[in-house]
Amino acid sequence: MKNIQLNIIKTLLLVFSLALTSCIKDLDQSDPDSESLLSAEETFKNPESYTNFLAKLYAGLATTGQQGPAGNPDISGIDEGESQYIRGYWVMQELTTDEAVIAWNDKTIKDFHYHTWTSGDAFINATFSRLDFQVKNCNEFLRQTTDEKLDSRNVDTNLRDEINGFRAEARFLRALSYWHFLDLFGSVGLVTEESPTDFFLPEQATKQQLFDFVEAELLAVAEDLPSPGTNAYPRADRGAAWMLLSKLYLNAETYTGTGRYEDAFTYVNNLVTANYSLGADYEQLFFADNNTNGAQNEFIFAVAFDGIRTKTFGGTTFLTHAPVGGSMNPENFGINGGWAGIRTTSALVNKFQMGADSREQFYTDGQSLEINTISSFTDGYAISKWKNIDINGNPGSDPNGDFADIDFPMFRLADAYLMYAEIFLRGGGGSQSDALSYVNQVRTRAFGSTANNITGSELNLDFILDERARELHWEGHRRTDLIRFGKFTGSAYIWPWKGNVQNGAPTASYRNLFPIPANAIAGNPNLTQNPGY
DSSP: OOTHHHHHTTOOOGGGGTTTSSOOOSTTOOOOOHHHHHHHHHHTTSTHHHHHHHHHHHHTTTOOBSSSSSSSBSSOSSOGGGGOHHHHHHHHHHTTSTTOEEOOOSTTTTHHHHTOOOTTOHHHHHHHHHHHHHHHHHHHHHHTTSHHHHHHTTOOHHHHHHHHHHHHHHHHHHHHHHHHHHHHHSOOBOOOTTSOSSSOOOOBOOHHHHHHHHHHHHHHHGGGSOOTTOSSTTSOOHHHHHHHHHHHHHTHHHHHSSOOHHHHHHHHHHHHTSSOOOOSOTGGGGSTTTTTSSGGGTEEEEEOOOTTTSOOSSHHHHHHHTTOOTTOOGGGGTSSOOOOOEEOOHHHHTTSOTTTOTTOOEEOTTOBSSOSOTTOTTBSOEEOOOOSBOTTSOBOSOTTSOSOOOOEEEEEHHHHHHHHHHHHHTTSSOOHHHHHHHHHHHHHHHHSSSTTOOOGGGOSHHHHHHHHHHHHTTSSOHHHHHHHTTOSSBSSSOOTTGGGOTTOOOBOGGGGSOOOOHHHHHHOTTOOOOTTO
């Protein structure tokens, strides 16, 4: 059903001795020792091991340990579901913005919306550790698939060609995680397959060095990846590399102080003219069968989830269960019960024309628009965006309704369309007519007709920021967008409970980056804390 991740995702390779350690804390962990590498040599005598290892790399974006949904975690010291890649990234990208608040009192979870997090935050440490863990697995795959290694194993030409393609995918996945490091933390240790395999303390790379590394990796592998839409879903293809390059360049001024909008235009223009198409129905993009119902034609890169084979309390299981509470009927979402946690603020609600836009999936029965008490789930409109049902209303594959089948669209075409318009407005290239066309294609789907299409006089950066919220809310983009537009911290944009004040308050600009976790700095004296923490 879900291709590479599902049938072989549970394969346990001996090469992952590092993965089986009880805790991954920081970027100075040692890599597999010589005894582990001997085990790897035995493992890779089986040609299928290369495919299995690649599956593990994709699985790293979905699963949390060696058994699902919990019990043998990759990362200890936190609830296993909270350590899941997409869940951790979503918390940092969405709970810190106008798009989401959470009712729970789990540890320091509310600090994200209040902008009061610290370097000792367990959730920040878990996400940092998850990114680190993913990078290390990618590095080990690249170490085990060099020409020298393949020669020593007498790998035949046909398999070698396939493995070279796998290497390009592994480098893309590593670049994705380093982009997340750059976007969230700014400056971290840079470890590659060329780094020592004995215990060592990496030097801290600057933001510019991380930017340059991600850029170089993506440029190097883009042509080695399959053409857009031709790789087995949901594996990365050339379009995924183009999209990540576009996002890297679009945010370059934030990351390095130097705009790269013309470069952003080059790659986003490749995407909007490539083999992708908007899904016919916005709501179905977030259904359990979004890998087969036509939505997948819009997905440039997605993380696959399956209610039986990738059980986790993170990912889209979290995004389906956590927003359901109050008077909401869990059966309508294909689940056995809601977790009564996340909902949104009036700042997002007020960006919509109530009742006209199909993207306006607010649940209001018994919910108040204004949030008097964040801990009360019924304060704030709920969002019914993620549904573990198919287009016929049938629930997902898990007969108990615990775990979701919904794939997570990390990159999709509608995002690229809106990026094109923004890049045009920032002087990167393109034409107003094309920018309007792409924006209005997104709006035509949203409203079901051209009646709400915009004109050239209405196309400006403020409109684009609001349209991105309407189209992409709860998909992990909002924090990055607000920072790029200068509205995440400070007083330029205030939303309810920002700064731990009911009507909102300015927050310090240093919070545009998260702190390097205290655990990481304690383990590696080469790391320097981000200013302000």
